[in-house]
Amino acid sequence: MSLLLDIDHVGKTFLQGGLLSRRHIEAVKDISLQIEAERPEILSVVGESGSGKSTLAAMVLGQQLPTRGRVLFDGIDIADIRSRADRRAFMAKVQPVLQNPFEAFNPLKRVDRYLFATATNFMTSKGRPTRQEIEARVGRALVEVGLTLAEVRGRFPHELSGGQLQRTAIARALIPDPRLLVADEPVSMVDASLRMSIVNLFGSLRDRLGLSIIYITHDLATAYYISDRIIIMKKGEVVERGNARAVLDNPQHPYSIALKNAVLTPDFA
Amino acid sequence: MQSEALFHTPDTATEPTLVVDRLKAYYTTKAFGIDRDIRAVDDISLSIAKGEIYGVAGESSSGKTTLIKTIVGAIRPPLHVVGGSVRFNFSGQAYDIYDLRPDELQAIRWRHLSYIMQGSMNVLNPVRRIKHSFYDFAYPHMGLDRAAFWDKVRGHLRKLDLDPDVLHSYPHQLSGGMRQRATIALATVCTPEFIVADEPTTALDVIVQRDVLNMLRDIQRDLGSSFLFVTHDMSVHATVSDRVGIVYAGRLVEEADTPTLFRGARHPYTQHLVASLPKIGDTTRRASLAGRPPSLADPPSGCRFHPRCPLAMDICSRQVPVMTSLTPRHRVACFAVTGATS
Numbered sequence: 001m002s003l004l005l006d007i008d009h010v011g012k013t014f015l016q017g018g019l020l021s022r023r024h025i026e027a028v029k030d031i032s033l034q035i036e037a038e039r040p041e042i043l044s045v046v047g048e049s050g051s052g053k054s055t056l057a058a059m060v061l062g063q064q065l066p067t068r069g070r071v072l073f074d075g076i077d078i079a080d081i082r083s084r085a086d087r088r089a090f091m092a093k094v095q096p097v098l099q100n101p102f103e104a105f106n107p108l109k110r111v112d113r114y115l116f117a118t119a120t121n122f123m124t125s126k127g128r129p130t131r132q133e134i135e136a137r138v139g140r141a142l143v144e145v146g147l148t149l150a151e152v153r154g155r156f157p158h159e160l161s162g163g164q165l166q167r168t169a170i171a172r173a174l175i176p177d178p179r180l181l182v183a184d185e186p187v188s189m190v191d192a193s194l195r196m197s198i199v200n201l202f203g204s205l206r207d208r209l210g211l212s213i214i215y216i217t218h219d220l221a222t223a224y225y226i227s228d229r230i231i232i233m234k235k236g237e238v239v240e241r242g243n244a245r246a247v248l249d250n251p252q253h254p255y256s257i258a259l260k261n262a263v264l265t266p267d268f269a
Numbered sequence: 270m271q272s273e274a275l276f277h278t279p280d281t282a283t284e285p286t287l288v289v290d291r292l293k294a295y296y297t298t299k300a301f302g303i304d305r306d307i308r309a310v311d312d313i314s315l316s317i318a319k320g321e322i323y324g325v326a327g328e329s330s331s332g333k334t335t336l337i338k339t340i341v342g343a344i345r346p347p348l349h350v351v352g353g354s355v356r357f358n359f360s361g362q363a364y365d366i367y368d369l370r371p372d373e374l375q376a377i378r379w380r381h382l383s384y385i386m387q388g389s390m391n392v393l394n395p396v397r398r399i400k401h402s403f404y405d406f407a408y409p410h411m412g413l414d415r416a417a418f419w420d421k422v423r424g425h426l427r428k429l430d431l432d433p434d435v436l437h438s439y440p441h442q443l444s445g446g447m448r449q450r451a452t453i454a455l456a457t458v459c460t461p462e463f464i465v466a467d468e469p470t471t472a473l474d475v476i477v478q479r480d481v482l483n484m485l486r487d488i489q490r491d492l493g494s495s496f497l498f499v500t501h502d503m504s505v506h507a508t509v510s511d512r513v514g515i516v517y518a519g520r521l522v523e524e525a526d527t528p529t530l531f532r533g534a535r536h537p538y539t540q541h542l543v544a545s546l547p548k549i550g551d552t553t554r555r556a557s558l559a560g561r562p563p564s565l566a567d568p569p570s571g572c573r574f575h576p577r578c579p580l581a582m583d584i585c586s587r588q589v590p591v592m593t594s595l596t597p598r599h600r601v602a603c604f605a606v607t608g609a610t611s
Contacts, residue, residue, distance in 0.1 A: 048474045048475075048476060048477070049444075049445060049473075049474050049477075050444075161329075161330070161561045161562055162329050162330075163561065164561060190329075194328070194557070195545075196545045196547070196555045196556070196557040197557030197558075199547075200554075200555070200557055218474040218475055219475075220475065220549060221504075221546070221547040221548055221549055222547050224547065224548075224549045224550075224552075225547040225552065225555065245552070248549050249549070249550060258476060259475060259476065260549065262475040262476040262478070262479040263475055263504075263549060264475075264478075264479070264482075264502075264504035264505060264507060264508045265504065265507070265548060265549075266503055266504045266507035266531055266543070266546050266548070
């Protein structure tokens with residue numbers, strides 16, 4: 001059994017304040033978590049604001065280094081990545097999808113520019129890629145998310161709907177052929193009817209491309225709907241973990257129960 | 270079944286607090302001699318009874334926020350009201366928003382009509398303490414001397430389970446939920462008769478969201494005000510709204526009491542919205558709607574939903590369906606439902 005991602009007793013402490021009023025803030029305390037390489041899955045991370053979800057995501061993406069423990073991706077400690085080439089190889093395998101597609105793209109730049117730039121950056125293994133190779137790769141990624149290059153080419157962010165933009169952001173993440181997507185609240189800014197189309201897209205990426213997805217959210221209903229495993233975080237600690245349906249059908253920890261009870265149910269039957 | 274008991278019967282005997290009649294508001298832009306109209310509110314009629322929470326749902330860029338702006342009279346170019354009227358009835362006195370002078374409108378605002386905005390961070394001045402926001406917004410409208418004003422504010426905060434010490438905090442010192450509650454306290458301190466809430470819980474996490482919604486319901490019960498509650502989240506409407514209107518591409522397509530809407534929606538778009546809600550304990554696949562929201566600059570002809578509609582007929586692309594009453598409190602604009610043919 002090989003592990004795609006091995007989060008091994010990881011902690012992250014931030015320092016806040018000046019010289020005299022320095023405070024330590026433990027955003028993440030001792031979290032361990034594994035994703036197997038052979039079994040692609042959607043892992044939901046839920047919890048209130050300030051529970052350390054986003055810090056955990058930043059550590060998986062290598063944007064923050066843990067102050068304790070190790071994050072291993074494909075057997076390599078992310079903290080040991082030094083050379084540019086290694087860093088790029090790692091970034092190709094782990095890609096982020098951000099919360100708000102309207103903020104992820106610069107409103108003054110055309111959307112396709114991000115796609116072509118990503119392709120140019122990551123297709124360097126066989127020398128400089130040609131224009132045709134880049135367009136073919138971008139086109140393929142867009143088809144995976146249900147768009148075409150013709151719909152996106154030359155468009156500015158305001159010319160696309162929120163759902164199309166978030167799909168484009170996901171297509172961008174797919175260009176380097178990643179093994180793991182880290183999606184931080186990808187649906188909290190899109191409205192109800194588009195939310196399900198994004199969530200369904202994650203399911204189909206897992207099933208068709210064998211992609212594992214870390215799905216960070218506070219929306220328990222979509223977590224229940226799409227994810228295989230779930231961890232529930234509070235104040236930097238995992239309070240409950242396991243099969244998503246089993247945990248949410250029958251939560252044990254008082255915080256998980258409170259979370260589930262706070263979910264608004266549209267039940268009138 | 271018992272859920273109906275939760276919904277109090279609004280006072281329908283007296284005059285409705287708000288009557289919107291055939292309201293049309295467009296954003297008009299002129300560039301290189303070409304006029305473009307963005308028809309964000311197109312022929313919307315609705316009325317809200319005294320003490321009623323009226324919910325408005327729809328996707329982003331369906332014109333929800335423009336509807337609010339035109340209702341509260343916050344109209345700045347390029348937005349123009351093209352037709353229709355908005356009439357309020359505050360303590361027996363009628364006001365037509367578009368006939369008022371600016372100073373009369375100013376006098377109504379906050380005293381009778383207030384507004385809870387989406388991002389609490391944008392409402393409260395980040396470099397001034399919360400108390401200054403209260404003073405700037407509410408003091409001129411209350412007609413009290415200072416000591417009485419601060420007593421009233423403190424009492425109001427205590428009633429909403431907020432420590433009056435928040436007045437001395439800066440916005441960044443409060444958590445998102447506290448900040449949103451402070452904004453709600455600010456919007457309700459003058460006991461207004463009509464409150465507009467625009468996505469008041471969208472940025473909050475589930476537990477805080479529940480607290481804020483409970484607080485809004487309590488306020489509503491306490492003051493007996495009418496609410497216009499706008500959010501795209503149908504489960505929030507299920508929890509707070511007495512009646513919900515569904516907006517699609519600038520038009521109202523269906524309106525009914527909340528239980529009716531969730532149990533027996535008739536318009537295909539509403540049916541889709543209700544059916545696409547994920548629920549804990551239910552793993553059946555949720556379909557997402559094909560196509561994309563129409564551009565308001567160049568909306569489809571006829572019924573604006575017809576390119577994405579599973580029931581689309583010939584007539585749908587040629588004629589605009591009108592709102593038809595199925596029952597006295599259930600209106601829908603759809604040819605397939607009303608059975609109208611050309």
